[in-house]
Amino acid sequence: MPTVLGQNQYGKAETRVVRVTRDGPVHHIRDLNVSIALSGAMDDVHLSGSNARVLPTDTTKNTVFAFAKEHGIASAEEFAVRLARHFVTGQEAIGTARIRIEEYAWDRIPVPGPGGHSFVRRGRETRTAQVTFDSGGAAGERWQILSGLKGLVVMNTTDSEFHGYVKDRYTTLPETRDRILATEVNACWRHVRDGEGGGGEEGKAGWDERYERTRGHLLAAFAETYSLSLQQTLYAMGSRVIEQTPGIDEIRLSLPNKHHFLADLRPFGLDNDNEVYFAADRPYGLIEATVLRDGATAAVPVDLTNLP
Numbered sequence: 232m233p234t235v236l237g238q239n240q241y242g243k244a245e246t247r248v249v250r251v252t253r254d255g256p257v258h259h260i261r262d263l264n265v266s267i268a269l270s271g272a273m274d275d276v277h278l279s280g281s282n283a284r285v286l287p288t289d290t291t292k293n294t295v296f297a298f299a300k301e302h303g304i305a306s307a308e309e310f311a312v313r314l315a316r317h318f319v320t321g322q323e324a325i326g327t328a329r330i331r332i333e334e335y336a337w338d339r340i341p342v343p344g345p346g347g348h349s350f351v352r353r354g355r356e357t358r359t360a361q362v363t364f365d366s367g368g369a370a371g372e373r374w375q376i377l378s379g380l381k382g383l384v385v386m387n388t389t390d391s392e393f394h395g396y397v398k399d400r401y402t403t404l405p406e407t408r409d410r411i412l413a414t415e416v417n418a419c420w421r422h423v424r425d426g427e428g429g430g431g432e433e434g435k436a437g438w439d440e441r442y443e444r445t446r447g448h449l450l451a452a453f454a455e456t457y458s459l460s461l462q463q464t465l466y467a468m469g470s471r472v473i474e475q476t477p478g479i480d481e482i483r484l485s486l487p488n489k490h491h492f493l494a495d496l497r498p499f500g501l502d503n504d505n506e507v508y509f510a511a512d513r514p515y516g517l518i519e520a521t522v523l524r525d526g527a528t529a530a531v532p533v534d535l536t537n538l539p
């Protein structure tokens with residue numbers, strides 16, 4: 232025989248599972264990316280095509296969701312140990328299981344009152360700035376100062392509904408009264424008065440402080456808005472920045488809807504009371520709009536992806 236089979240392994244890579252644990256109004260989340268690699272007596276499937284010893288990779292994915300429901304996710308290590316033991320002890324053909332997990336860290340967004348269902352992903356955002364100075368000739372100098380951020384990932388584990396939308400013959404989306412709302416905030420705001428800022432305290436604040444305040448308004452509005460759509464949340468975020476900041480006349484927001492689908496655990500005899508979600512990365516809804524102070528003229532570019 233001219234060839235022999237060398238090392239081989241198989242399994243489902245990058246199962247994105249989000250587990251929500253509800254402690255009254257205070258929610259806890261674990262957000263994992265789980266990759267499973269199984270190996271053992273798998274010569275037949277490679278050499279003859281017999282699947283008699285192959286536990287489908289789809290099953291390994293289902294196991295991740297079912298275990299998240301049944302056992303919770305106390306830690307990535309504990310979850311991985313449980314999965315590894317399950318595959319190796321449960322399947323005669325499997326001698327080795329390698330479970331790799333990436334865990335994404337989330338911090339709470341502080342809100343007034345006892346609530347606790349709003350989170351921001353740690354360490355992902357980038358602050359941006361773009362300054363344009365035009366000598367203007369006879370018309371005089373013109374400045375445009377834009378500030379912004381991209382990659383600020385946020386999540387509400389409740390207080391989000393989506394229903395009452397148009398349904399045509401291709402609509403299959405079920406209406407929901409309680410869903411996860413997650414997005415990556417990409418925003419660009421324009422400072423008034425040649426970049427000097429508005430009057431009052433806001434005008435005296437340095438750029439760093441203004442940035443922190445604006446970021447804070449975006450987070451607070453996301454966390455505190457009971458959402459009937461991401462569009463409504465977007466407008467609440469933009470309005471809050473404009474209303475709270477005399478020095479900003481315009482803000483554009485580009486918000487990908489980071490869909491979290493409830494894992495269907497019914498085939499395994501498990502219910503899923505908004506606890507276990509599949510975090511899909513694409514396709515995603517993309518909700519974009521500019522919010523302006525009444526009377527202001529729009530000047531922030533529509534396509535934020537071309538900003539720095």
Ligand SMILES: O=c1[nH]c(=O)c2[nH]c(=O)[nH]c2[nH]1
Pocket residue numbers: 393404459460461462488516
């Ligand atoms: O907040 C949302 N807005 C939409 O326009 C939309 N469309 C969709 O399928 N899901 C959602 N969610």
